[in-house]
Amino acid sequence: MSTNTSSNIIYKSTLVASVGGLLFGYDTAVISGAIGFMKIYYQLSDVMTGWVASCALLGCIIGAMYSGKLSDQVGRKRVLMLSALLFIISSVGTALAPNLWIFVIFRIIGGMGIGIASMLSPMYISEMAPAAIRGRLISIFQLGIVTGILVIYFVNAYIAGIHDESWNISTGWRWMFGSGVIPSIIFILLLLSVPESPRWLAKQKRNNEALAILTQINGTHAAQKELESISESLKDETPFSFSEIKEPQLKQALIIGILLAVFSQITGINAIMYYAPEIFKSTGVGSDSAFIQTILVGVINLIFTFVAIKYVDLWGRKKLLLLGISGMAICLFIVGFAFYTQQQGYLVLIAILGYIACFAMSLGPLTFVVIAEIFPTKARATAMSVATFFLWLAVFLVSQTFPVLIGSIGNAYTFWIYMIVAVITFLFIWKMVPETKGKTLEEIEKTWEK
Structure with a gap:
């Protein structure tokens, strides 16, 4: 092979x-x-x-x-x-x-x-x-x-x-x-x-099909070992039910998954993505240049996602997350400060682009990386559903509350609220999120059992 x-x-x-x-x-x-x-x-x-x-x-x-x-x-x-x-x-x-x-x-x-x-x-x-x-x-x-x-x-x-x-x-x-x-x-x-997911096939007892796909991915020797460790993790044959979420190791993984999903949104990313042209218009630029600046947001978002792709397996999830969220907090402070002192124009644009860049290399992609990794094979689909459900709930709340916040407390304080949330997110990642770099999904599963 x-x-x-x-x-x-x-x-x-x-x-x-x-x-x-x-x-x-x-x-x-x-x-x-x-x-x-x-x-x-x-x-x-x-x-x-x-x-x-x-x-x-x-x-x-x-x-x-x-x-x-x-x-x-x-x-x-x-x-x-x-x-x-x-x-x-x-x-x-x-x-x-x-x-x-x-x-x-x-x-x-x-x-x-x-x-x-x-x-x-x-x-x-x-x-x-x-x-x-x-x-x-x-x-x-x-x-x-x-x-x-x-x-x-x-x-x-x-x-x-x-x-x-x-x-x-x-x-x-x-x-x-x-x-x-x-x-x-x-x-x-x-x-x-x-092909279909080999872990799903193994779960369905279709081991020959799973092995064929794992062999294509990992070569013959590694595939056999991986299939054994997948089968080992699926030994308990009772179908997964929601009541099992109460088990200590799964509960801890689930709390981390849900909080990370929610924090990735309530630090304000969708407020900026959905309302970018309106934010730029409020700094006094015309409608056309607001559209051009919005495209600039999209370009920065794309470029800095490559930073995450390049470094996530070298530096690890945690280091990249902490680096990104620190940058986001600093940029949110600057956006709030620019609105507070009415020094709008390029300062707001630069700080928002900095915020987008930091998000794109950390919380943007790595939230999905971590919640796709930390759950046991048997419970992965259900647990990821729960975490993603909370992610969308948070998106909904942010997009509903952002115009209300801007209208009631103004731009500066709105962005400072997101900054405070970013600081809390930093502490949460530092204390709670495990490093999963370089481990197989089954090895990550075993760390929870400890």
């Missing part, structure tokens, strides 16, 4: 699963270009604008909640295909919706696809990947997300430029949503070409 073939199959599987991330980024960010036109078209109040912008998050919460259980029953690959199918239905439905409520229903269906992909793509990658490069491979999922966000920023800008403002208000925004059909179909076709 040449290492070339083995690295081919693992990189191919990772890239295909990461297209799930691309759809996730594409579908969450499409609203940023469309919401202004929809607001005029449907004459939306501020409350309704917030609801239309964030209704997909309800679907994300539902998708994350049920995808774990479902993937345990029918396999990781089939449920990923289901997420792509939901994206297609949503893209067509939102583009053709005859009224606002039907639009919202199709947006929620798309959200379910996002919820599934956000939980299942990193889990599938973690179950396929060799220990030495697992962090790097799961980080590629985040690269998929930020690529999707960047692509849709350009697609939105292109569609908005085809005709005049009145066309955008009546029709243009529909094309923005409809464009999601193309990457969704590509995702389904690509999924046909990759």
Whole structure:
């Protein structure tokens, strides 16, 4: 077995699963270009604008909640295909919706696809990947997300430029949503070409199939050893139930997974990603340059995700997380300070880009890395579902409360609140999050038993 073939199959599987991330980024960010036109078209109040912008998050919460259980029953690959199918239905439905409520229903269906992909793509990658490069491979999922966000920023800008403002208000925004059909179909076709997760196959007692895939990834000798340790971790044959979450070692892993997922969001990242053009406009730049600065946010996000991919397996998860969150706290302080002293303009832009860079190399990708690694094989799908459910709940809360905070206490204090949360996150990571660099999933499982 040449290492070339083995690295081919693992990189191919990772890239295909990461297209799930691309759809996730594409579908969450499409609203940023469309919401202004929809607001005029449907004459939306501020409350309704917030609801239309964030209704997909309800679907994300539902998708994350049920995808774990479902993937345990029918396999990781089939449920990923289901997420792509939901994206297609949503893209067509939102583009053709005859009224606002039907639009919202199709947006929620798309959200379910996002919820599934956000939980299942990193889990599938973690179950396929060799220990030495697992962090790097799961980080590629985040690269998929930020690529999707960047692509849709350009697609939105292109569609908005085809005709005049009145066309955008009546029709243009529909094309923005409809464009999601193309990457969704590509995702389904690509999924046909990759194998099922070997850990899921072992769980189904399909050991020969699992061994064949592990052999392709790791070579004959290592594959046999890995299959034995997977089988060992699955010895207890009773099906996993929610009541087992109370077991001390799983409970500790779950608390860490949930808190990390929540902290990754309540440090304000989505407030900035969803409302970037509005934040930049409030610093006194015009609408066009606000759009250009938003694209700059997307580019920085992409570039610094490569830093995580390069260093996550060299430096370890914890060091990179602590480094990133420190930078985020400093940048949030500066953004708040700039608004407080009214020194807006480039200072806000530079500090926000610094914040994005720090997030992209740490909490962005590494939250998915850690929650895809720390749970035992038997409980992984259910536990990741729970952690991802809380992640989306936190996203929903941030996107609902950000405009309210800005309106009631102002920009400066809002960003300082996020800064305080970032400091708390630093302490939590330092004290609680274990280092998982270089260990197999089964070795990580054993550390909890100690």
